[in-house]
Every structure is written in C-alpha cells, then in structure tokens.
Amino acid sequence: MADKKRIGILTSGGDCAGLNAVIRAVTRCAINVYDWEVWGICKATHGLMSRPPQAIKLDVAKVDPLLTIGGTFLGTTNKGDPFAFPMTDGSLCDRSQEIIEGYDKLGLDALIGIGGDGSLAILRKLAQQGGINLVGIPKTIDNDVGITERSIGFDTAVNIATEAIDRLHFTAASHSRVMIVEVMGRDAGHIALNAGIAGGADIILIPEIPYKLEKVCEHIKKRQAQGQDYSIAVVSEAVCTESGDLVQQGHFADCRLGGIGQYLSEKITTMSGAETRVTVLGHTQRGGISSPLDRILASAFGVAAVELIAQEKYDHMVTWQERSVKAVPIAEAIKNYRAVDPQDTLVKTAKGLGICLGD
Numbered sequence: 001m002a003d004k005k006r007i008g009i010l011t012s013g014g015d016c017a018g019l020n021a022v023i024r025a026v027t028r029c030a031i032n033v034y035d036w037e038v039w040g041i042c043k044a045t046h047g048l049m050s051r052p053p054q055a056i057k058l059d060v061a062k063v064d065p066l067l068t069i070g071g072t073f074l075g076t077t078n079k080g081d082p083f084a085f086p087m088t089d090g091s092l093c094d095r096s097q098e099i100i101e102g103y104d105k106l107g108l109d110a111l112i113g114i115g116g117d118g119s120l121a122i123l124r125k126l127a128q129q130g131g132i133n134l135v136g137i138p139k140t141i142d143n144d145v146g147i148t149e150r151s152i153g154f155d156t157a158v159n160i161a162t163e164a165i166d167r168l169h170f171t172a173a174s175h176s177r178v179m180i181v182e183v184m185g186r187d188a189g190h191i192a193l194n195a196g197i198a199g200g201a202d203i204i205l206i207p208e209i210p211y212k213l214e215k216v217c218e219h220i221k222k223r224q225a226q227g228q229d230y231s232i233a234v235v236s237e238a239v240c241t242e243s244g245d246l247v248q249q250g251h252f253a254d255c256r257l258g259g260i261g262q263y264l265s266e267k268i269t270t271m272s273g274a275e276t277r278v279t280v281l282g283h284t285q286r287g288g289i290s291s292p293l294d295r296i297l298a299s300a301f302g303v304a305a306v307e308l309i310a311q312e313k314y315d316h317m318v319t320w321q322e323r324s325v326k327a328v329p330i331a332e333a334i335k336n337y338r339a340v341d342p343q344d345t346l347v348k349t350a351k352g353l354g355i356c357l358g359d
C-alpha cells in the first residue's frame with residue numbers, strides 16, 4: 001500500500017475571522033475523505049524556517065471546536081519576507097532555502113497556503129524555487145485579491161463595521177453630531193462601501209473616488225436643512241487628504257495607515273460648524289466570531305483546496321466566482337489588485353440612495 005499523503009497548511013499575513021474554519025475544513029476533508037495526514041505549520045513560513053520545523057499534527061477532534069473562533073490558532077505573521085528577511089543585526093538575508101528545507105524535513109507532499117496577495121506571491125516564489133506543491137486560499141478583510149469575488153474574513157469585517165455604524169446612529173442623533181467612522185481595507189474601499197450601505201451611512205469616502213470637502217459639508221448642511229441634524233460618515237483608512245497625502249501613523253518601516261478620520265473631523269468642523277466625533281474601528285474588524293457566510297466560504301474553499309491536491313492540480317488558488325468555487329492559476333489570481341470599480345453596482349447603489357461619495 002502506498003504511503004499516506006502528508007499535507008501541510010499555514011496561515012500567512014494579517015489574521016482575520018474564518019481562518020480557523022478553513023483549517024478545520026481542510027483537516028476534515030483530508031482525513032475523512034482521503035485518510036491523509038495533516039500538519040498545521042506554526043507562524044506562517046517562520047514555522048518552516050525553525051529547526052526543528054514548528055508544526056502540529058492535526059486531527060478532527062482538535063480542529064472541530066475551531067469553527068467559530070476568530071484569528072488563527074496556528075499563528076501568523078505579516079512581517080519578514082523570507083527573500084529579504086530582517087536579521088537582528090539590521091541586515092537583510094535570503095532565508096528562502098531554509099523554508100524549502102523545512103518543507104522537505106516535514107516530508108510534505110503538498111502545502112495549502114492561506115493568505116492575501118502579498119503572502120501568496122511569496123509562497124508561489126518559494127514553491128517555484130523549491131518544487132513545493134502549493135495550493136492557495138485567499139483571505140483578507142480588505143477583499144482586494146484579484147479574481148475572487150470574496151476572500152475569507154471580509155464578510156465578518158463588514159458585519160463588525162456595520163454593527164458599529166448601527167450603534168453610532170443613536171448617539172449621533174441624540175447629540176446632533178457628525179460621527180466619522182474610520183475603517184480598514186488598505187488601498188481598497190470595499191469594507192467602507194459595503195458597511196456604509198448596510199449601516200445607512202450618509203457619507204462614504206473610499207480611496208478609489210476622489211472627494212471634495214466642500215461636497216461633504218454641503219451634504220451635511222443639506223441634511224440639517226431637512227431636519228436631519230446628524231450624519232454618519234464612513235471613511236476608508238487609505239483615503240487621502242484633499243491635497244492627496246496619505247495619513248499614516250508610526251515611524252519608518254512600521255508606518256501604518258490611520259488618521260484620516262481625525263483629519264476629516266477637523267476639516268468638517270471648521271468648514272460646516274458641525275460637531276464631530278471620530279471612531280476608529282481598527283483591528284476589531286479582524287477579530288471575533290466569524291460570520292456564517294465566512295464559515296461557509298471557508299468550508300467550501302478548504303474542501304476545494306484538498307480536492308485540488310487530490311487531482312495534483314498545484315500552483316492554483318481557489319476562488320469564489322458566480323456562486324461557485326473555481327480554481328485559477330495563482331499567478332493569474334494575484335496579477336490584478338481588486339479595488340472598487342467606480343462603475344461598480346454598489347457605487348451606483350450608494351449614489352441612488354443619495355449617499356454622498358464626496359465627488
């Protein structure tokens with residue numbers, strides 16, 4: 001009898017809700033359907049770089065309680081490109097070969113990498129260099145991985161942001177204030193657009209649509225004139241100042257997007273006289289129990305990834321397209337960044353609802 005197939009799974013990049021549900025789905029399918037061995041690799045490629053490689057043998061009993069739990073129980077990292085790995089002495093070192101050797105030391109036949117576009121690009125480069133049989137699963141609250149309509153974690157993030165907006169309506173109305181909600185999403189406005197529509201925002205600003213402060217203030221004043229003396233504005237973290245500068249926090253390499261909400265608050269108060277308050281949702285959007293939709297997507301992606309390995313169809317990523325899971329070459333899947341198209345149905349929906357997009 002042939003040896004059991006042995007597969008590895010890792011989570012890479014920023015965490016999000018639904019990652020554990022993917023690990024569970026992969027483990028259940030690989031063991032229940034194919035009787036393979038599944039190894040969970042700790043802290044993304046760092047686990048393969050360690051000696052001995054850091055990995056946990058997974059079984060159904062271990063993964064079953066993970067379905068709803070946020071984060072990734074395997075750990076992850078969004079730092080340390082293995083091709084230019086930051087060493088303690090400040091130098092950068094190519095440690096890719098150590099990762100490939102780690103994969104070989106674990107005796108893996110294939111690897112499932114759950115990541116965003118950046119992580120998948122790195123994993124693919126490693127796979128090509130070291131003959132790793134890689135299958136990708138897209139995850140990111142930003143929902144910006146090309147080709148797939150949905151990535152793991154996005155729906156939960158939208159739910160969290162929507163719930164926050166729902167809550168802010170009451171306090172905004174009570175105090176006749178403009179509440180500014182800054183959401184994540186990196187360079188893409190998907191979270192702001194979706195949560196803004198779902199939460200009944202009055203203003204939605206996204207990086208893909210240039211705005212004018214004057215238009216935003218006009219909208220606030222128009223609402224006031226109609227007796228609606230409060231407004232909710234949702235803004236993506238990568239929206240620039242009116243003069244085109246990104247607002248960031250931190251220093252040097254550790255710079256993070258953040259602060260556009262505060263900028264808008266000051267400008268809106270000065271220009272319209274409205275009282276404003278800012279809520280920055282930050283990492284709450286990545287935490288918590290995963291939504292049913294994310295769990296369903298995670299389950300479908302996990303099973304489909306195992307099926308790809310069974311078919312030895314490597315170097316592919318699973319995607320969600322037109323209500324079904326499809327496999328696309330990873331290179332093609334990550335080639336195009338998926339920002340909000342200004343002609344998108346949801347942009348038209350927002351405009352049709354009379355939401356101000358600042359343009």
Ligand code: F6P
Pocket residue numbers: 014078140141142184185186237256257286
């Ligand atoms: O890519 C996911 C994301 O949450 C972005 O929306 C955000 O800009 C970034 O990661 C935050 O990264 P970190 O966890 O390093 O602060």
